Every structure is written in C-alpha cells, then in structure tokens.
Amino acid sequence: MQVKEFTKERFFELFPLFGKNSPEMGSDIFAASKVVDFPAGKQLYTEGDACAGISFLLEGEVRVYKISAGGREITLYEIGPGETCILNASCLISNISYPANAVSLSPGRILLLPSDEFMRLVEKHGQMRGLVLSVLAKRLTDVMTLVEEVAFQRMDERLMDYLIEKSEDGLLRVTHQKIASDLGTSREVISRLLKEFERQGELSLSRNMIRLKENDNPV
Amino acid sequence: MQVKEFTKERFFELFPLFGKNSPEMGSDIFAASKVVDFPAGKQLYTEGDACAGISFLLEGEVRVYKISAGGREITLYEIGPGETCILNASCLISNISYPANAVSLSPGRILLLPSDEFMRLVEKHGQMRGLVLSVLAKRLTDVMTLVEEVAFQRMDERLMDYLIEKSEDGLLRVTHQKIASDLGTSREVISRLLKEFERQGELSLSRNMIRLKENDNPV
DNA sequence: TTTATTCTGTAACTTTTATCACAGAGCTTT
DNA sequence: AAAGCTCTGTGATAAAAGTTACAGAATAAA
Numbered sequence: 001m002q003v004k005e006f007t008k009e010r011f012f013e014l015f016p017l018f019g020k021n022s023p024e025m026g027s028d029i030f031a032a033s034k035v036v037d038f039p040a041g042k043q044l045y046t047e048g049d050a051c052a053g054i055s056f057l058l059e060g061e062v063r064v065y066k067i068s069a070g071g072r073e074i075t076l077y078e079i080g081p082g083e084t085c086i087l088n089a090s091c092l093i094s095n096i097s098y099p100a101n102a103v104s105l106s107p108g109r110i111l112l113l114p115s116d117e118f119m120r121l122v123e124k125h126g127q128m129r130g131l132v133l134s135v136l137a138k139r140l141t142d143v144m145t146l147v148e149e150v151a152f153q154r155m156d157e158r159l160m161d162y163l164i165e166k167s168e169d170g171l172l173r174v175t176h177q178k179i180a181s182d183l184g185t186s187r188e189v190i191s192r193l194l195k196e197f198e199r200q201g202e203l204s205l206s207r208n209m210i211r212l213k214e215n216d217n218p219v
Numbered sequence: 220m221q222v223k224e225f226t227k228e229r230f231f232e233l234f235p236l237f238g239k240n241s242p243e244m245g246s247d248i249f250a251a252s253k254v255v256d257f258p259a260g261k262q263l264y265t266e267g268d269a270c271a272g273i274s275f276l277l278e279g280e281v282r283v284y285k286i287s288a289g290g291r292e293i294t295l296y297e298i299g300p301g302e303t304c305i306l307n308a309s310c311l312i313s314n315i316s317y318p319a320n321a322v323s324l325s326p327g328r329i330l331l332l333p334s335d336e337f338m339r340l341v342e343k344h345g346q347m348r349g350l351v352l353s354v355l356a357k358r359l360t361d362v363m364t365l366v367e368e369v370a371f372q373r374m375d376e377r378l379m380d381y382l383i384e385k386s387e388d389g390l391l392r393v394t395h396q397k398i399a400s401d402l403g404t405s406r407e408v409i410s411r412l413l414k415e416f417e418r419q420g421e422l423s424l425s426r427n428m429i430r431l432k433e434n435d436n437p438v
Numbered sequence: 439t440t441t442a443t444t445c446t447g448t449a450a451c452t453t454t455t456a457t458c459a460c461a462g463a464g465c466t467t468t
Numbered sequence: 469a470a471a472g473c474t475c476t477g478t479g480a481t482a483a484a485a486g487t488t489a490c491a492g493a494a495t496a497a498a
Contacts, residue, residue, distance in 0.1 A: 406446085
C-alpha cells in the first residue's frame with residue numbers, strides 16, 4: 001500500500017512558483033491531489049483517452065510521443081521533475097481527448113490533481129492559468145521546432161543534433177531502437193548512420209553506449 | 220491615412236467571448252488597441268523577431284509557417300477572422316522571440332494590442348489568460364498532429380487529405396507552388412502527384428484550379 | 439498583338455529513407 | 469557452460485522524395 005510520504009514543503013521546493021508566488025494556491029493543489037507512484041515503462045495515457053486529471057511530475061522522466069499505424073514512434077518532448085504534464089490541462093480546457101501518448105522512462109511519482117478539482121482551481125486562482133499558459137507556450141514552440149526539423153532536416157543531421165543534446169560528457173547510454181523511436185525512424189537507419197559516424201571518427205560505439213569524440217568542439 | 224472606422228460593437232461580434240462573457244475586458248482591449256490594415260502578402264512577423272504585441276484578426280487570412288535554409292516552406296496553421304494570433308501572446312508570456320513566420324494571404328485587418336498593454340490586461344483579467352489558454356491548447360494539438368503527418372505519412376496521402384480539407388464543393392483555386400509551400404515539399408513533387416491523381420480519375424487539373432471528382436464520397 | 443510573366447508537365451537522375459532478412463555479438467539467466 | 473534474450477551490423481532491394489533542366493501552356497501587361 002502506497003503511503004503518501006510526501007510533504008507540501010517538498011512540493012513547494014520542486015515547484016517554487018507555488019511556494020514563493022502563490023502558497024495559497026499551492027496549498028489548495030496539494031490538498032486536492034494525491035501522490036501516485038509508477039514504475040518505468042508505465043503507459044500513463046494513450047492517444048484518444050479522456051483526461052483523468054493534471055499531473056505535476058515530482059520524480060522521474062516522462063516521454064510524450066506519437067505512434068504511427070505501422071508502430072513507428074516519434075517523441076514530441078520529454079518532461080522532468082518540477083514540470084507539469086501540460087497536455088492534461090490543455091485537454092481539459094479544450095475539452096478534447098489526448099492528442100498523444102505518454103510513457104514513463106523511469107520509475108517516478110506524480111502529484112495528480114483530478115480534473116474537477118483542477119477546473120475549480122483554474123476558476124479560483126488566476127495564477128493557475130498563468131502557470132499553465134507559460135508551460136503550454138514553451139511546448140508549442142518546442143513542437144513547432146520539431147515540425148521544422150522533421151520536414152527539412154536529413155536524418156544524419158537530426159541524429160547528430162540529438163546525440164549532442166542528449167549526451168553528458170560525450171556519453172550516451174541508449175539503444176539504437178530508443179533513438180529511432182525518438183526521431184521517428186527505424187532502428188536500421190540509426191544503426192547505419194551511427195556506424196558511418198564511427199567510420200568518420202566522430203564517435204565510438206558499443207552495446208548500449210555511444211561515446212562522442214570531442215574533436216570539433218564549439219569554440 | 221488610415222481612419223479607425225471600426226466599432227467596438229463589431230469587435231464584440233467577431234469575438235463574442237469578449238462581448239458576452241467579459242465586456243469590461245473587451246472594452247479595455249478595444250480601448251488600448253489600434254486597428255491596422257494590411258495588404259495581401261504582407262510579412263506580419265519573421266522568425267527571431269521580438270514580439271510587438273498581440274493581434275486579434277478582424278478580417279483576412281494569415282498563414283503561420285516555417286522556412287528552411289534552402290527556402291522550402293511548411294505551413295503550421297492558418298488563422299481566420301475572429302481568431303487570435305496566439306503566437307504573439309505565447310512569445311510575450313515566455314519572453315522569447317517568434318518561433319515562426321506569419322504572412323497575410325489576403326488583405327486584412329487586425330486589432331493590435333501592444334505588448335505592455337497586453338501584459339497589463341493579462342494581470343488585470345483572469346479571463347484573458349483563459350482565452351489565450353484555450354487557443355494555445357488548440358494550436359498545440361494542431362501542431363502535434365502535423366508532426367505525426369510529416370513524420371509518418373507519405374506525400375500522396377498528405378496531399379489528398381489537404382485537397383479534401385481545403386476544397387469547397389470539390390473546387391480549389393490554388394497553384395501547385397502554394398500547395399508545396401503548405402506541405403513542405405517542392406513544386407515538382409506536387410505537380411507529379413497531382414498528375415498521377417488525374418490519371419487515376421480522382422480529379423481534373425487546369426491552371427490555378429483543381430476539381431475533385433466526388434466518386435468515393437464518405438457515406 | 440507582341441512580349442513578358444507565371445504556371446504546369448515531365449524526363450532523367452540522385453539522394454535519402456524504408457524494408458526485409460539474417461548473422462553474430464554480448465549480456466543474463468539457468 | 470548452455471540457452472535465451474536483446475542489441476547491433478549489414479547486404480540487398482525497393483520506394484519515396486528531391487533536384488536539375490527545360491519546354492510549353494495560360495494569362496497578363498505593354
């Protein structure tokens with residue numbers, strides 16, 4: 001049985017907007033929500049589902065993605081701790097069903113605010129709209145940029161950008177399949193391009209691991 | 220010299236949300252804004268620009284698009300009378316520059332609310348955030364769907380969907396180049412696919428005109 | 439009616455991406 | 469150590485899309 005071992009103070013730490021600017025609203029949210037834990041790989045929602053509520057991500061990573069009829073996937077964006085899964089809010093407000101899917105990349109925890117409570121708080125607190133607004137605005141520009149990349153860039157460019165963005169100290173622990181699912185292509189394409197990069201001395205490959213060589217660092 | 224021959228009543232007609240639900244806010248907006256006319260083909264803003272203010276579209280059609288280094292374009296969405304050019308608001312709120320371009324498709328007219336006035340009204344009126352929110356939510360789902368289409372659908376499918384969506388009574392007055400710019404490809408590709416559709420008896424082509432044959436209408 | 443402009447058609451070709459079909463490498467689990 | 473996964477590499481092929489390069493048709497302008 002899951003105990004709600006999560007304090008309001010911790011919530012305010014993760015979402016300083018509530019703690020600092022609007023503790024009253026923050027308290028309302030916390031009071032009306034419940035903590036939900038989830039394992040890695042848990043399908044949090046599926047395209048077409050009705051919206052259950054709005055989640056504040058406390059721990060873990062969540063991937064929001066589209067999936068094609070043939071089963072190919074493309075990641076729209078990812079969410080980390082301290083972020084709001086804005087698609088919920090967006091759906092509730094427009095009264096539509098989810099336009100995408102979400103899955104957890106790691107075990108994690110959300111603070112789940114049920115739909116009716118959310119709508120009540122949106123009415124009550126003007127800042128709530130402000131919060132949702134700013135996150136939504138960011139996502140919109142993210143997804144616009146993604147359209148541009150998918151429409152105009154070649155896969156090798158997109159892959160290299162991805163590697164640089166996702167790497168930490170030039171290292172990436174990831175399978176080729178995962179990259180393919182993020183970029184919206186097939187595993188073979190990624191394997192081939194990576195091998196080509198390796199031949200050109202841009203990186204080295206091993207199972208579950210990509211090591212970028214820092215030859216041409218940005219000055 | 221442009222005379223402001225545009226009444227608040229007309230504004231309320233076009234944006235009933237203001238007239239009905241919040242005439243006070245509507246009046247504030249109208250008072251702080253100015254009417255701006257523009258010709259067809261006018262570049263309203265360019266990617267990277269700072270945001271000048273938020274526009275309420277009174278007349279005409281506006282296309283929001285991305286453009287590649289090679290000059291190819293893709294339309295993100297279009298805006299009609301009674302709609303808000305939400306990208307402005309989005310930029311202002313997130314304090315970023317425009318993530319896309321906008322151009323007028325026809326002569327038109329906007330009610331332009333300057334940035335500082337907008338931010339003031341956002342503070343003052345909670346409903347303002349609600350309005351922006353709902354439009355933004357819709358655009359986000361639009362653009363997500365676009366990502367899916369670009370990533371997973373073939374051009375012939377996308378073209379046919381486009382033709383069906385854009386046609387009125389099975390007619391489309393449009394050049395192949397315009398279609399190409401909407402779908403993010405080159406004119407030749409569109410010409411070829413259209414000709415192929417014509418050979419298959421799906422439509423007939425003439426200059427600036429596409430006539431769909433209503434053979435397989437949805438029942 | 440010329441002339442100029444815009445729009446469309448199309449061949450030929452290249453590039454890019456997707457798909458199929460395996461083989462083998464490298465972990466994990468018995 | 470043997471068996472069973474998962475992950476990677478790669479050839480062969482096909483399909484889709486982009487590019488180059490013109491020619492000619494339709495319309496508008498002079």
